[in-house]
Amino acid sequence: DTEVTQTPKHLVMGMTNKKSLKCEQHMGHRAMYWYKQKAKKPPELMFVYSYEKLSINESVPSRFSPECPNSSLLNLHLHALQPEDSALYLCASSPQESSGNTIYFGEGSWLTVV
Amino acid sequence: DQQVKQNSPSLSVQEGRISILNCDYTNSMFDYFLWYKKYPAEGPTFLISISSIKDKNEDGRFTVFLNKSAKHLSLHIVPSQPGDSAVYFCASMDTGRRALTFGSGTRLQVQP
Numbered sequence: 001d002t003e004v005t006q007t008p009k010h011l012v013m014g015m016t017n018k019k020s021l022k023c024e025q026h027m028g029h030r031a032m033y034w035y036k037q038k039a040k041k042p043p044e045l046m047f048v049y050s051y052e053k054l055s056i057n058e059s060v061p062s063r064f065s066p067e068c069p070n071s072s073l074l075n076l077h078l079h080a081l082q083p084e085d086s087a088l089y090l091c092a093s094s095p096q097e098s099s100g101n102t103i104y105f106g107e108g109s110w111l112t113v114v
Numbered sequence: 115d116q117q118v119k120q121n122s123p124s125l126s127v128q129e130g131r132i133s134i135l136n137c138d139y140t141n142s143m144f145d146y147f148l149w150y151k152k153y154p155a156e157g158p159t160f161l162i163s164i165s166s167i168k169d170k171n172e173d174g175r176f177t178v179f180l181n182k183s184a185k186h187l188s189l190h191i192v193p194s195q196p197g198d199s200a201v202y203f204c205a206s207m208d209t210g211r212r213a214l215t216f217g218s219g220t221r222l223q224v225q226p
């Protein structure tokens with residue numbers, strides 16, 4: 001089982017809203033990731049959590065706020081987003097953060113900011 | 115600076131033939147390479163990987179070849195099937211950054 005579950009699948013929010021994207025995995029993986037993908041572009045790394053601690057922040061604007069409540073859950077809190085933040089947000093996990101570990105992706109959450 | 119390059123944005127092959135997707139990289143610190151398949155509106159699905167200590171890895175219809183001296187890897191799909199039609203991303207990982215760097219993707223279309 002290599003399943004990473006993301007909710008919601010689709011989200012439409014206004015620029016003044018506060019919303020959250022959720023991600024869950026039960027594979028015992030200790031590294032979890034948020035990626036962002038715009039149309040016709042490859043996924044771009046946003047954040048990495050390793051053992052529930054933020055390991056990498058790729059200079060993401062503060063209107064995106066990640067949270068890792070436990071080893072199975074990863075949230076991305078959204079506030080005061082801009083229309084250009086509309087994209088597919090991908091959660092992923094891997095057994096460990098180190099190289100040599102395969103990273104498995106969820107189906108993604110489509111975000112539209114209006 | 116694009117460290118992982120997929121120079122062919124698209125590829126079309128006939129069903130039953132071989133599909134060869136190519137990927138070049140520039141970072142000599144990369145030591146783990148992966149191929150993902152992606153359908154529209156879905157997340158990338160892991161296909162196959164290879165460590166830098168190997169030059170070939172095979173899994174069913176999928177084989178990945180790594181040429182370290184040329185900093186080149188390729189994915190071979192034999193025989194190609196219409197269900198293989200998707201965008202294929204090459205991705206690399208290095209011991210320092212510990213996160214994936216993706217190529218720009220190649221859209222494969224397998225004609226029945």
